[in-house]
Amino acid sequence: MLKHILTIIKNERRQNIGLWIELLIVAIFLWYIVDNVYVTLNNYYKPLGFDTEHTYIMRLGLLNENSYEYVKDIPEETAVGYLHTVLERIRQNPIIEAASISLNSSPHIGSNSSSSIYRDTLQTRYGVLNRTVTPDFFRVFRYQSINGSTDELVQALERNELVISPGVAKELFKAGESPVGKQVSFSKGDSVELYRVGAVSDVVRYDNFSSWNTYFAQRMDNDFLGNFSGEWVVGLEFCVRVKPEEDRDFIHRFRLDMTQQLRLGNYYLGEIQSIPVNKKVFQKDDINNLKMRMFVVIFLLINIFLGITGIFWFRTQHRRSEIGLRVSLGDTPKQVLRRYYLEGLLLLTTAMIPAMIVIYILGREGVFATYLMRFTAGRYFIGFIITYALLALMIVLGIRVPARKAVNVPPAEALRDE
Numbered sequence: 001m002l003k004h005i006l007t008i009i010k011n012e013r014r015q016n017i018g019l020w021i022e023l024l025i026v027a028i029f030l031w032y033i034v035d036n037v038y039v040t041l042n043n044y045y046k047p048l049g050f051d052t053e054h055t056y057i058m059r060l061g062l063l064n065e066n067s068y069e070y071v072k073d074i075p076e077e078t079a080v081g082y083l084h085t086v087l088e089r090i091r092q093n094p095i096i097e098a099a100s101i102s103l104n105s106s107p108h109i110g111s112n113s114s115s116s117i118y119r120d121t122l123q124t125r126y127g128v129l130n131r132t133v134t135p136d137f138f139r140v141f142r143y144q145s146i147n148g149s150t151d152e153l154v155q156a157l158e159r160n161e162l163v164i165s166p167g168v169a170k171e172l173f174k175a176g177e178s179p180v181g182k183q184v185s186f187s188k189g190d191s192v193e194l195y196r197v198g199a200v201s202d203v204v205r206y207d208n209f210s211s212w213n214t215y216f217a218q219r220m221d222n223d224f225l226g227n228f229s230g231e232w233v234v235g236l237e238f239c240v241r242v243k244p245e246e247d248r249d250f251i252h253r254f255r256l257d258m259t260q261q262l263r264l265g266n267y268y269l270g271e272i273q274s275i276p277v278n279k280k281v282f283q284k285d286d287i288n289n290l291k292m293r294m295f296v297v298i299f300l301l302i303n304i305f306l307g308i309t310g311i312f313w314f315r316t317q318h319r320r321s322e323i324g325l326r327v328s329l330g331d332t333p334k335q336v337l338r339r340y341y342l343e344g345l346l347l348l349t350t351a352m353i354p355a356m357i358v359i360y361i362l363g364r365e366g367v368f369a370t371y372l373m374r375f376t377a378g379r380y381f382i383g384f385i386i387t388y389a390l391l392a393l394m395i396v397l398g399i400r401v402p403a404r405k406a407v408n409v410p411p412a413e414a415l416r417d418e
Contacts, residue, residue, distance in 0.1 A: 019311065023351035027387060030304060031359055034390070035368065035383040037297055040290065043211065043372045049204035050107060050141040052275045054097075054247045057106050058238045060086065060262070061270035062231060074265050079229035080222050082264040083236070087134070089261050090238060095246035095253070099238065100137035101220055103228070104130070106237045107141065107275060108207065108282040117164075117216060118192075119172040119184045128168055129206070129215035132224060133157070137217070140241045144202045152199050157219045161198025167214035169200050207279075209286040211372050233267065239275075250274075305394050312344055312398025337400070344395040348388070356384055 060083075063070045083101065091099040104111045114127035131137070135157040138150050145152040146166065153163050162184070169179045183194040195218070206212040228236050242250050251272045262269040280287075362368065363375040373379055 020347060020351050022311070023308075023348055023391070024355050026304060026308065027348075027352050027355035027391060028358055030301075030390065031355070031383050031387045032368075033297055033300055034386045035379065037294070038382060038386070039369070039373045039379070040293070044208045044290070046205065047203075048107075048208070049202055049213075050143055052107055052141065052279060054242045054244055055140060055275040056240050056242065056250065056272055057109070057275055057278070058090075058240070058272040059236065059270045060233050060238070060267045062233055063266040063268065069266075071266055076226045076229055079265060080225045082267055083225050083229060083233075085264055086262050086267065087238065089258070090240060091136075093254070093258065095243055095250070097241040097243045098136050098139035099240045100134045100140050101225070102131065102133040102137050102237045102239060103220070103224075103235060104237075105133050105137065105217075106239050108279040109237075110282060115186055117168060117172065117184050117186060118188055119182070122172050123188075124168060124171050124214065126214065128165075129212070131215055131217040132220050133217055134220050137239065138163075140239045142241075143204060146200050146202055148202075153201055153217075156198025157217065159198055160219050160221070161196045163199050163201055163217040164197055165201055165213060165215045166203055168216060171214075207283060207286075209283065209290075234270065301390075308391060308394040309398040312395050313402055340399050341396055344399055345392055348391055348395060352384075352388055352391075359383075 065072075087099060087101055090096060104113045113130045113132075115130055117124045117128055135154045137143075138153040138157075142150060143153055144150055156163050164179060164184075172184065173179045173182065179197045179200055182197050184197060185192040185194050201217075203213050204215060225236075251274070254272065255269065259269050360380065363380060366375075368375055
């Protein structure tokens with residue numbers, strides 16, 4: 001049968017060349033659409049490396065100097081002690097599972113700080129996120145080390161060592177070399193301060209729409225807190241994880257219970273926000289953009305579907321008499337359908353080969369975006385398989401309906417039409 005179909009395709013090459021060129025162009029265009037959707041959704045659904053369920057961020061307010069309760073000239077050491085007391089009282093609340101203080105480190109707030117890290121002559125290529133936090137930050141957001149342990153990260157900070165991400169480790173250390181126990185710095189020079197690496201975390205992504213996953217974490221010490229014990233205290237993030245069974249009307253309940261307890265010096269309990277809610281707000285524009293892109297993709301897929309299916313529908317309908325004649329000469333309906341399916345799929349296969357060569361060349365030359373995913377063999381072939389499957393489905397549907405009607409035409413009528 002295959003030899004016979006190849007002969008038919010060859011004999012009808014003048015009619016088939018236009019269809020073949022159209023399949024070639026559509027295959028390239030459809031691969032690009034499929035690849036764009038695959039890369040975007042694959043990046044969106046990849047694990048973030050942290051968990052924000054049942055988490056909240058709260059900040060302290062600072063009394064105005066005109067307030068009758070304002071206390072003048074509080075020593076920095078005393079103010080830092082108040083901050084530790086605030087954290088401890090939050091932690092001791094029975095509905096709180098874990099609590100921490102951080103700066104520009106809470107997920108989904110859009111505030112960041114970054115720097116470069118050096119090791120001898122090596123330097124990180126891009127800005128590395130700086131997470132200045134107290135050790136329990138890892139428990140609040142459930143970060144894990146590459147060994148699957150949260151405690152390992154907590155203990156590293158408690159020893160005043162750094163925690164780095166796998167991306168940083170890859171840039172500064174040789175393959176197979178453990179960074180733990182090695183020293184790095186934040187500037188070049190012979191007399192720079194060195195910091196010991198205490199642990200390597202698992203991959204932690206910035207958000208669902210970014211591939212930024214390089215960071216380091218350092219312990220927030222008293223000197224650092226002292227710099228934020230005055231008017232900049234509103235920048236400090238008091239992040240908490242609430243026990244799941246207690247996470248109901250948390251903000252209202254916490255204010256009733258803790259407002260007076262957290263009134264220390266010139267500090268008072270300020271805003272409290274749900275981090276999952278912050279995530280929705282923070283990613284709203286990206287989500288809307290993704291929805292719009294998906295709408296455009298669906299619209300294009302419908303047009304491609306109608307175009308390819310319509311062409312094969314018309315082509316099969318035009319050969320109605322030929323189908324009836326084959327049935328009248330002894331072919332079964334299944335044999336006729338199989339013959340036309342195979343013919344359509346062979347045309348598609350021959351068109352896909354040069355299409356994939358063109359796509360490979362374009363990918364190798366860097367035409368396709370790689371900031372979310374490198375142009376790898378896996379990405380290339382996944383796009384190919386999905387594209388081929390979609391086009392094959394369109395072709396089969398375009399052949400199936402008119403062909404099934406044609407095989408049911410009485411042989412005498414088919415012969416008369418012929």
